[in-house]
Amino acid sequence: MTKTPQLTVFAITVVGIGLTILIFFIREGVITSSIYKQGVKLYQDKNYKEAEAAFYQVIARHPSNDLARLLLGDTLLQQDRVEDAIATWQELTIRAPKNVDAHLRLGMALLKHNQLESAIASLETAKNLFQAQRNPQKAETVAQLLQEISQQQSLSSPTLNHD
Incomplete structure (x- = not known):
């Protein structure tokens, strides 16, 4: 007891x-x-x-809290701190590789910062993630953007004509 x-x-x-x-x-x-x-x-x-x-x-x-990181990047971008926004979204894509919004925002920021190869890679990832999430409308929108980038690249790059 x-x-x-x-x-x-x-x-x-x-x-x-x-x-x-x-x-x-x-x-x-x-x-x-x-x-x-x-x-x-x-x-x-x-x-x-x-x-x-x-x-x-x-x-x-x-x-x-990935959403806070996403919005932090948006906030930095609104202050014209593009490099800081890019770094924030890059970190987020590493932490959460399936975060489609992070890849999309990163791709758009890289595009504005004239880092075309990296922008295209991020946008391709976003497109693939949208497809995997069964969101064909957004995947198609990103695909159209990628096509526009490709067309602009082909127009702006000089073609060499060897006879």
């Missing part, structure tokens, strides 16, 4: 620790969600510098 109170105290301690950990994670989730929503609102209000800071906070608290 002397072991029963010890077991009860042990069980209460284990449950108490478990509840404390659960409350901590719930609280962190709520805080992170709040900061994320604030970042989205700041972005929508075109307050890109503050939105950037909010998205960095979300990523610091929740490093696997």
Whole structure:
């Protein structure tokens, strides 16, 4: 009978620790969600510098938040920080290789930055991911864009005519 109170105290301690950990994670989730929503609102209000800071906070608290990284890239691009946006999306495509939005945004940014080969590779990946996701409309849109890029490349590159 002397072991029963010890077991009860042990069980209460284990449950108490478990509840404390659960409350901590719930609280962190709520805080992170709040900061994320604030970042989205700041972005929508075109307050890109503050939105950037909010998205960095979300990523610091929740490093696997790919949506925050995606929006961070958008925010950087809106501030004409194309290279930083490209780096953010490149990192995201490495972390989440099936994130079609990251590949698409990366391809478009690389295109604006005149890195055609890399842009085409990212856009091809996006097209293939859209096809794999059974989204033929978006896959076709990207395919048309790739065709336009190809046509522009062939028009702008000089052809050598050897007789």
